[in-house]
């Protein structure tokens with residue numbers, strides 16, 4: 001039975017895209033269109049059909065359609081872009097910039113045509129620079145162009161804190177600012193477990209090790225997988241952002257946003273805490289930072305600026 005729901009298009013039906021499509025359908029957040037290149041149309045249809053056949057077992061009524069035709073994405077409420085290549089061991093995310101900028105731009109030109117009112121969430125790496133590329137190719141207002149990094153980086157950080165203390169992940173709070181690279185900034189001063197600041201619970205040296213492991217968390221998975229990058233936690237992160245928007249939850253979560261003066265940066269796309277609701281990014285929160293935190297953020301911003309400057313619009 002097809003029920004009236006939001007329409008969510010996931011572009012790129014690889015590891016992250018397919019996992020995201022299934023999680024979105026399992027949560028019945030909307031009907032899902034999974035879109036990849038024409039050469040992969042049959043495998044994309046096959047993945048979508050396979051997911052749909054899980055519906056009677058898992059009891060969800062979302063439709064899932066596999067396609068390579070952008071007309072199937074027409075009037076989507078949300079478009080999630082996972083199209084592009086992933087890194088392999090020994091590569092940095094920035095090594096993907098030239099290939100993925102071309103892919104993201106061509107995807108966005110199609111999205112602009114068929115879903116001009118959509119809110120677009122970008123995952124493709126290097127994601128800060130790809131969000132910049134998408135913003136310019138789409139020409140949408142800044143609140144409707146959002147990059148995913150902070151939900152995932154924060155999830156990794158919270159996982160490591162919960163493991164360290166052997167406590168429920170549900171009670172761990174924290175967030176990660178800055179670019180989605182090895183100099184991202186987990187904010188220790190704003191991290192707590194059950195309301196208790198983590199520096200009261202974990203020795204400084206161990207906190208520093210957790211911060212460092214978070215920074216290279218993507219690389220840790222790349223090394224273990226051997227031929228690709230993380231997809232379960234990235235997909236879960238995209239689903240959380242989509243849910244916040246479609247349910248107008250007004251969640252405060254870190255995402256990549258266009259900064260126009262906030263934190264002292266102008267014209268830069270980078271991860272900051274935001275209010276996510278029906279209009280996409282409804283607000284950016286500007287926190288007071290210590291001189292040390294601001295210096296760490298400046299370093300991360302320099303890296304984002306460098307890779308962003310490699311994108312030709």
Ligand SMILES: NC(=O)C1=CN([C@@H]2O[C@H](COP(=O)(O)OP(=O)(O)OC[C@H]3O[C@@H](n4cnc5c(N)ncnc54)[C@H](O)[C@@H]3O)[C@@H](O)[C@H]2O)C=CC1
Pocket residue numbers: 011012013014015016017035036037040082083084085086087096100103106107122123124125126127148149152180228229230231234
């Ligand atoms: N921002 C973040 O936190 C994260 C970003 N990523 C990035 O997401 C991207 C996707 O990763 P995976 O899904 O693991 O890769 P993957 O290789 O499994 O899937 C990518 C898919 O994109 C498709 N694609 C390529 N060009 C396309 C086009 N023009 N139109 C439509 N589809 C196209 C490919 O055919 C492929 O199916 C990578 O760039 C990866 O680095 C992955 C995890 C986390």
Ligand SMILES: O=C([O-])CC(=O)C(=O)O
Pocket residue numbers: 086087093125152180217218219221222229230234
């Ligand atoms: O590490 C990668 O290349 C994929 C990614 O962005 C992550 O998992 O954080």
